[in-house]
Amino acid sequence: xxxxxxxxxxxxxxxxxxxxxxxxxxxxxxxxxxxxxxxxxxxxxxxxxxxxxxxxxxxxxxxxxxxxxxxxxxxxxxxxxxxxxxxxxxxxxxxxxxxxxxxxxxxxxxxxxxxxxxxxxxxxxxxxxxxxxxxxxxxxxxxxxxxxxxxxxxxxxxxxxxxxxxxxxxxxxxxxxxxxxxxxxxxxxxxxxxxxxxxxxxxxxxxxxxxxxxxxxxxxxxxxxxxxxxxxxxxxxxxxxxxxxxxxxxxxxxxxxxxxxxxxxxxxxxxxxxxxxxxxxxxxxxxxxxxxxxxxxxxxxxxxxxxxxxxxxxxxxxxxxxxxxxxxxxxxxxxxxxxxxxxxxxxxxxxxxxxxxxxxxxxxxxxxxxxxxxx
Amino acid sequence: xxxxxxxxxxxxxxxxxxxxxxxxxxxxxxxxxxxxxxxxxxxxxxxxxxxxxxxxxxxxxxxxxxxxxxxxxxxxxxxxxxxxxxxxxxxxxxxxxxxxxxxxxxxxxxxxxxxxxxxxxxxxxxxxxxxxxxxxxxxxxxxxxxxxxxxxxxxxxxxxxxxxxxxxxxxxxxxxxxxxxxxxxxxxxxxxxxxxxxxxxxxxxxxxxxxxxxxxxxxxxxxxxxxxxxxxxxxxxxxxxxxxxxxxxxxxxxxxxxxxxxxxxxxxxxxxxxxxxxxxxxxxxxxxxxxxxxxxxxx
Amino acid sequence: xxxxxxxxxxxxxxxxxxxxxxxxxxxxxxxxxxxxxxxxxxxxxxxxxxxxxxxxxxxxxxxxxxxxxxxxxxxxxxxxxxxxxxxxxxxxxxxxxxxxxxxxxxxxxxxxxxxxxxxxxxxxxxxxxxxx
Numbered sequence: 001x002x003x004x005x006x007x008x009x010x011x012x013x014x015x016x017x018x019x020x021x022x023x024x025x026x027x028x029x030x031x032x033x034x035x036x037x038x039x040x041x042x043x044x045x046x047x048x049x050x051x052x053x054x055x056x057x058x059x060x061x062x063x064x065x066x067x068x069x070x071x072x073x074x075x076x077x078x079x080x081x082x083x084x085x086x087x088x089x090x091x092x093x094x095x096x097x098x099x100x101x102x103x104x105x106x107x108x109x110x111x112x113x114x115x116x117x118x119x120x121x122x123x124x125x126x127x128x129x130x131x132x133x134x135x136x137x138x139x140x141x142x143x144x145x146x147x148x149x150x151x152x153x154x155x156x157x158x159x160x161x162x163x164x165x166x167x168x169x170x171x172x173x174x175x176x177x178x179x180x181x182x183x184x185x186x187x188x189x190x191x192x193x194x195x196x197x198x199x200x201x202x203x204x205x206x207x208x209x210x211x212x213x214x215x216x217x218x219x220x221x222x223x224x225x226x227x228x229x230x231x232x233x234x235x236x237x238x239x240x241x242x243x244x245x246x247x248x249x250x251x252x253x254x255x256x257x258x259x260x261x262x263x264x265x266x267x268x269x270x271x272x273x274x275x276x277x278x279x280x281x282x283x284x285x286x287x288x289x290x291x292x293x294x295x296x297x298x299x300x301x302x303x304x305x306x307x308x309x310x311x312x313x314x315x316x317x318x319x320x321x322x323x324x325x326x327x328x329x330x331x332x333x334x335x336x337x338x339x340x341x342x343x344x345x346x347x348x349x350x351x352x353x354x355x356x357x358x359x360x361x362x363x364x365x366x367x368x369x370x371x372x373x374x375x
Numbered sequence: 376x377x378x379x380x381x382x383x384x385x386x387x388x389x390x391x392x393x394x395x396x397x398x399x400x401x402x403x404x405x406x407x408x409x410x411x412x413x414x415x416x417x418x419x420x421x422x423x424x425x426x427x428x429x430x431x432x433x434x435x436x437x438x439x440x441x442x443x444x445x446x447x448x449x450x451x452x453x454x455x456x457x458x459x460x461x462x463x464x465x466x467x468x469x470x471x472x473x474x475x476x477x478x479x480x481x482x483x484x485x486x487x488x489x490x491x492x493x494x495x496x497x498x499x500x501x502x503x504x505x506x507x508x509x510x511x512x513x514x515x516x517x518x519x520x521x522x523x524x525x526x527x528x529x530x531x532x533x534x535x536x537x538x539x540x541x542x543x544x545x546x547x548x549x550x551x552x553x554x555x556x557x558x559x560x561x562x563x564x565x566x567x568x569x570x571x572x573x574x575x576x577x578x579x580x581x582x583x584x585x586x587x588x589x590x591x592x593x594x595x596x597x598x599x600x601x602x603x604x605x606x607x608x609x610x611x612x613x614x615x616x617x618x619x620x621x622x623x624x625x626x627x628x629x630x631x632x633x634x635x636x637x638x639x640x641x642x643x644x645x646x647x648x649x650x651x652x653x654x655x656x657x658x659x660x661x662x663x664x665x666x667x668x669x670x671x672x673x674x
Numbered sequence: 675x676x677x678x679x680x681x682x683x684x685x686x687x688x689x690x691x692x693x694x695x696x697x698x699x700x701x702x703x704x705x706x707x708x709x710x711x712x713x714x715x716x717x718x719x720x721x722x723x724x725x726x727x728x729x730x731x732x733x734x735x736x737x738x739x740x741x742x743x744x745x746x747x748x749x750x751x752x753x754x755x756x757x758x759x760x761x762x763x764x765x766x767x768x769x770x771x772x773x774x775x776x777x778x779x780x781x782x783x784x785x786x787x788x789x790x791x792x793x794x795x796x797x798x799x800x801x802x803x804x805x806x
Contacts, residue, residue: 003480007473008466098467102460103517106429107481107524108453373432410724544722552719573682573723596687649685 001109001117009122012087016129023075023133027140030068037061038143043150051273054152058144069144072137076183077225079133080195083126084221088199089213091118092369097208115369119362123196130192138184145184148174149340151273175343176276178229185347190354195221197361204368228350234278236349237342242335244269246282246300264302264309264326266293268333274340285330293331300333380443382407382528382560383428387437390423397423399584401437405562405577407527409591410554412575413564414654420584421564422461425532428562429458441528454484457521461532463514467506471499474520482524490523493549511542515549522553528560529553535570547574568651578650580657587657592650599653602630602643620656631656676705676712680721686799688723692731700740701763706754711741713748 006013041057043050092115095101105111138145173180181187198221202213246266270280282293282300292304306329309322338346381404388401398420405411413421426432427439430447444452465474471494479485494501497515499508505516514534521529531550535543551574554561565571571578579589588595599619606628609621616632623629631648632638638645648656676699680688699705711732718725732749735741743749777787 001481004477007469007476099460099462099464100466102431102458102464103466103477103520105431105447106453106456106458106460106521107478108450108483109481110447110450110453373426409726547722548719551722551725552715555713555715555718555725569682573680573688573721576724576726647685 001114002121004104005118005121009087009125013125016125020129020132020136023072023136026068027136030065031140034061034065034140034143038147043147046150051151054147054150056152058147058152061144069141072140073180073183076133076137076188079130080126080188080191081218081221083129083192084195084199084217085214087122087126088196089203089217090210091122091200091203092365093203093207093210093213097210111369112366115366119197119200119365123193123358123362126192126196127189130188131186134183134185134188141184145175145180149274151271174274174276174340176274176338176340176346178233178276181229181233181343181346182225185344186351187347187354190351190358191225193358194224194354194361197358197365201361201365201368204365204372207372232353233346233350234338236346237338239278239336240339242270242272242337243283243332246331246333264305265298266300266302266326266331268299270333270335272337272339274343276338276342277335278338279334279336281334282331283334285332290329290331300331380407381405381440382409382411383439383441383562384443385424385428385437385439388424388427388434388439389436390427390432391435396435396584398427398581401581401586403579403586403589405560405579405589407442407560408558409577410551410561410563410575411577411579412568412571412592413562413579413581414568414571415566415581416658417566419566419581421566421581422532423584424581425530425562425564429456429530450483454482454524455527457524457526457529459514459517459521459529459531459534461534462537463510463517463534465505465508465513465516468504470502470504471508471516472501474505474516475501475523478520478523484525486523486525489525490519493519493522497549509542511538511545514538514542514546518546518549522557522559525557526559528562530562532564533566534563536565536567543570550574568654572650580654582658587660595653596647596650598635599631599633599648599656600638601646601648601652602632602638603646604628604640604643619660678712678717678721680723685796687803689727689731689734690799690803692717692728693734696731696735696740700751700754703754705751707751709751711749711751 037057037060038044041053043054043057046053092101095104104114175181175184182191195217199213199217202216202220203210206213206216246268268280268282270277280295281289282295284290293300293302295301306322306325308325383403383405385401385403388398389396390398401420401424413424415421423432427434428441428446430445439446441452442455444455446456447453466477469477475487475490475494478490479487494516497512497519499512499516505513508516518531518534529550535546538546547570550561550563553559563571563574576592577590578592578595580587604627606623606626609618609630612618612630612632615636616630616634616638619631619633621628621630631652676695678692678695680691682688684691686694696705696711705711712720714725714728714732717723717728732741732743736743736749740752741749742752774787777790782790
């Protein structure tokens with residue numbers, strides 16, 4: 001049975017080996033450049049001003065490496081889906097569609113054993129492929145990931161300030177960011193196992209209709225992959241909370257160059273590199289969100305001007321009165337986030353969930369094959 | 376013979392799809408050590424019966440046992456039965472040699488020497504992909520894989536229906552050679568009686584999802600007669616003679632009867648019936664009139 | 675060695691055809707005492723007929739005393755047909771030629787002769803079957 005599974009899987013195995021080889025070549029060729037840049041900037045032993053130095057390093061990363069960064073993440077989303085569609089869905093459905101199940105199920109091997117061996121071996125191959133890919137991609141990106149963990153971000157370097165919360169703002173999102181999380185560590189192994197067994201299960205439900213099984217697999221997998229980071233992952237571990245008063249250190253009143261409208265820029269104190277911010281709001285002492293404060297990428301802004309901060313004609317702003325008025329509002333920043341240190345715990349928990357799902361679907365496959373009969 | 380476990384024992388076996396019974400109330404006892412022919416028109420239920428006997432389908436009603444065991448219930452039971460399905464499926468992407476390896480890996484009783492010898496006798500190229508073989512060669516490959524498994528019972532579902540006459544003859548030659556060599560029991564289905572006449576010594580006729588007649592071929596031929604004589608009414612025949620078909624012209628009547636007693640009425644010319652005529656008669660019998668048998672009157 | 679053939683259209687049961695062909699071979703001297711008949715496997719595989727049919731024919735020949743089965747070895751002819759029957763062949767052959775001549779003189783064409791001949795053979799065959 002093992003021989004037959006291997007023999008039927010051989011063409012796909014060869015394709016996977018070629019893909020892995022291509023990735024390996026790209027990684028081997030470009031990673032030394034990244035590692036050298038990282039070391040040359042002094043980042044491995046940095047103790048002071050690391051955020052700025054890291055941002056400079058990130059800024060210097062070339063376009064090709066930018067493409068590889070996002071391309072490798074895309075590859076990690078694609079790989080489990082491809083395995084689900086092309087290794088999973090046809091595994092049983094194609095066999096029944098072609099009628100060869102009438103040979104396979106009439107040798108001296110029960111169809112339960114046949115199903116389990118095929119699921120197990122090809123599933124193992126899927127997980128191993130995803131594992132190798134993840135290993136190579138995670139290793140390749142480690143200088144960039146480390147830089148963003150030190151507080152670097154390409155956009156912050158350009159702005160000259162230290163990095164604040166990182167979202168889809170600049171190059172090099174942190175590892176916990178949903179865009180990157182799926183492409184690092186052990187999570188891809190869980191996705192691969194799940195997508196593959198999902199494909200096989202779709203094939204056993206939609207026997208003889210391999211294409212329909214592939215479509216069903218794709219739809220379900222995409223839905224799950226969208227739901228997980230948005231609704232499940234934030235709550236896998238209780239999020240941490242951060243509250244601190246806002247301040248206005250850079251001069252109370254600015255003028256928007258484009259519209260001429262005056263606004264007050266405040267500074268939010270939250271600065272945890274590599275954290276995954278789930279919610280970031282300004283609150284009053286009662287805990288409510290004031291309606292005249294909005295969050296911008298640069299920080300919180302007051303939209304309505306308190307009277308004490310309106311420049312008096314001829315004399316300008318009274319900084320003490322304005323500052324006192326602002327302080328009297330007792331505005332605080334309230335952030336709910338997953339700290340960077342939670343990366344590996346979340347990875348393991350999520351992988352565990354996907355593996356449990358895969359096991360459940362695997363049981364469904366065996367049950368379906370045993371109970372449904374096909375002449 | 377009745378003491379030995381029957382090769383296939385069906386009791387009240389039935390399979391329903393929606394409201395239609397593909398096979399209904401099938402009770403047969405196919406003895407071991409025979410080549411049993413299963414014959415009937417298309418969609419009569421032959422493939423359904425075979426699928427039930429191989430465990431590819433589960434019955435809706437009744438039971439079926441192969442050598443006393445439930446079909447496909449475990450590796451040992453599976454090892455006793457070889458199956459060549461309709462259109463003799465093979466793995467198009469695998470070579471002839473790969474198919475033999477498949478058999479070797481999946482069957483504990485695999486006879487590699489037998490497989491190699493038969494492939495050699497057939498003149499098949501081991502490296503050729505099965506998808507590139509002709510229809511007759513594919514059928515022979517599927518048969519070889521089933522035979523080298525050394526089963527006790529070989530079930531074949533219309534294996535030669537789509538083959539040219541020469542390939543048909545070669546297939547049956549190989550099959551009969553194997554039956555003699557391995558002491559196989561065989562269940563072989565076809566919608567043409569002519570295919571089965573030379574090779575069967577047991578016959579089951581399936582018409583419209585039901586078994587119409589079954590038995591040893593010798594006994595069936597010995598108990599069915601064609602009676603020709605002057606015109607007379609069906610009621611005038613003795614009760615021991617079961618009328619299968621009757622036809623009348625102005626002065627002559629012809630009856631096909633089934634009886635275990637000798638026909639002694641001197642008015643009759645008694646002729647034997649060929650297997651093909653027998654099956655055709657039962658086909659008409661089923662489609663027949665209120666009397667329950669086919670009535671043809673040419674005035 | 676005798677080579678068998680089966681005519682599926684003749685209306686004669688296959689096992690009878692085999693028996694007849696063995697007897698014919700004996701008569702013509704193609705088989706003598708001690709010769710081995712083809713194995714059941716070989717006959718079945720050559721003609722694509724049920725091995726039980728061949729077995730039945732061989733068993734009946736054994737019952738008639740013409741052959742004997744040696745288990746594990748094969749089936750062997752037990753008696754050579756005497757020369758007397760070969761002489762009888764020649765005599766009958768001559769009588770048949772004379773009959774043909776008379777039939778033609780009576781005005782029968784080839785088809786009439788064949789029909790007459792066939793009917794005689796068929797009824798003789800049926801009698802023989804009933805006798806077996």
